[in-house]
Amino acid sequence: MDFIILVSAFIALLMLGTSVASAMILSATLSLLLADMPLRVVADRLLAGLNSYTLLAVPFFIFAAVAMNRGGLTRRLLDVARVFVGRFPGGTAQVNILASIFFAGMSGSATADAASQGRILIPHMKKEGYDPGFAAGITAAASTIGAIIPPSITMIIYGSITNISIGKLFLAGIGPGLLIGIALMAMTWRLSVRRGYPVSAPVPWRDRLRPVVVALPALLAPALILGSIFTGVTTPTEAGVVACIYALLLGFFVYRDLGIRDVVPLLEEAVVATAVPLYIIAAGAVFGFALTVTGFGFQVRDALGALTDSAHLFLLIAIASFLVIGFFIEGTAALLIFVPVFTPIAQSYGIEPLLFAVVTCIVVLIGTITPPVGLQLFITADIAKVSVFQVEVLPSVGIILAVVAAIIAFPSIVTFLPSLL
Template sequence: MELAALLISFVFLLLLGTSVAAAMILSAFLSLLLNKMPLTVMGELMLSGINSYTLLAVPFFIFAAVIMNRGGLTDRLLDVAAAFVGHFRGGTAQIDVLASVFFAGMSGSATADAASQGRILIPHMIKEGYDPGFAAGVNSSSATIGAIIPPSITMVIYGGVTNISVGALFLGGVVPGLLIGLALMVMVAILATRRGYPRRAYMPWKERWKPIVVALPALLAPVIILGGIFSGVTTPTEAGVVACLYGLILGFFVYGELKLKDIGPLLVETVEATAVPVYIIAASSVFGFALTMSGFGMLVQEWLMGFITGPTSFLLVVVTIFMLVGLAVEGVAAMLIFVPLFMPMVQTFHVDELQFAIIVIITLLLGTISPPVGLQLFIAADIAKISAFKVDIWPFIWIMLLVVIAIVFLPGLVTWLPGVIM
């Protein structure tokens, strides 16, 4: 009865339009009442859920992303991308994808990528004759690379709640992130050729060095941030602080686009952006406890064990479930709710934890660009001034899903680089 009340109330609250975090808290509150447990447990669980040194990296990386957007780093990265892929068919869309690969090495935020590049490139694409739905689809899908190529805020959260090495997660995301970038560029080329989208003027090689030299300090940011982590000089949290300081130095003294008066608005934007994931983490702690008390985890495991025969079929089921969950539940919340339920089965089927983590993260990121709740999708659609349901997103989702399937059958795509470096 308690499990039914928990799940029914959670779904009912979501259908009413309640935020995922509020729905988790209220449904867990009802479950605890039915179990006659002291409600003080809720406060204790929510505080313990966010009381993590690793999770301190989240606000720092968010602040770094905000600084880099406002400090001129994004513009310089776009110039470098334009120099190398602007002359391809669908050049401006190709710039969007390649710049996302560059920006991912600094911010770790898919949302920051979608908002910063989208405001610049989506209007450009529409002006050049691209369909608004295509422009929004390219931008929202390429933004997911920001949470796959390190540093990644999503990976920091995953590592913080599962005790998996954040450094290993970062390394595990490098090859899949680059593969997704390549896959998206291939899809852009196919669609742009079919639809006759324009290309930019060819830039001679001798002229390409200028944007690289100008952007070199920005391009060095990932080297400094990730080099500190993998060399053991800094923890991921300390690397977040380094990213903030480096971004401020570039914004104030190198590119000169930041002023002292900008610090206040930057901090406000950071606090607002940080509040959402932290609120979800706290809420998922109490909701996860309620699920455990109601026996939901055991029921799911018994049901899955009935037809899963090995590690490959297990991972394919994981991809299917997280794809469906991502359509209805915000990515971080879905990760925090369901990953603990699957971890015992990861060990049972001898699945590599890094492989499982990257598969889950990428699959849930597909939910952030899928209707009806995809955040990046709505950001891009709003910039393009169209309905989220009119965004041409599915070709990009399918090509990204192919990369996920490749990781299922080829775990070395995830485990090779961590094995070499760590």
């Protein structure tokens, strides 16, 4: 009965237009009060949800992403990508994907990737004759790579929930992230040939060196950030500070796109961008506690135990569940609510924790590019001036799910690099 009240109140609040985070807090508060829990528990869980050293990395990496965008790093990475893949079929779309791979190694934010590259590339793609829906769709899909290849804010949040090593999660995301990028480029090649999308003029080899040299400090950022983590010099949180300092140094002294007057706007943008995920994280802690009180996790475990004893069938059920959840609930909230429920069950089936973690993060990210609540979808659709239902994301979703299937079939894609630690 408590579970029905909790879920009914949550759905009703969403239908009334309440934000996901506020709906989680209000429905959880109602459920806990009806269960005779003191109201103080809500405040305690809100604070406990944020009282994590690991989560300190989130605002640092968000600030680093903002500083990189404003400091000119994104533009120079695009120049390098254009030199090497611009001549392929669908050249600018290929640049979009490759630049997302570059940017992923610095920011860890799919949202920052979609917003920064979308503002530059989507208008350019439209002028070149790309369908606006395709331009928005490939930008949104490519942005998910930013939350898979390390550093990854999504994986930091997952690690804070499950206490899995953030360093191992980061290493586990490299193979799948690169595989998604390659698969999206192959899909783009095929669609571009079929639709006659333009090809950029080849850049002579003698002219390729200059963009690479100019962008070299930016290209070194992933090596600096990830190297400091994997060598044990810094924790992931401290690496976030390193990323901030490095982005500012490049913006102020190397590329000189930043000045003293940019400091306050940088801080303002970073604070606003940080407030949303942290609010959702705090709200998710309250809602997750309310779910625990209702016994929802035990009910799901018992139901799945009665349904199947196959680990692969459980994985299919979990993937399908997270896909459906992603249609209605923002990605961070979905992780906070359902990962504590599904992770112990996955362990009981003997599923490798890193494999389940990466599969879950990827499937949850699919929800960020699908209607009706996908954040990256809304960002790119707004830039392309099209409805979210006109954005062409289904081919990319199919490609990403194919990569998920490959990961399940060949777990070493995920586990090989972490096994080296």
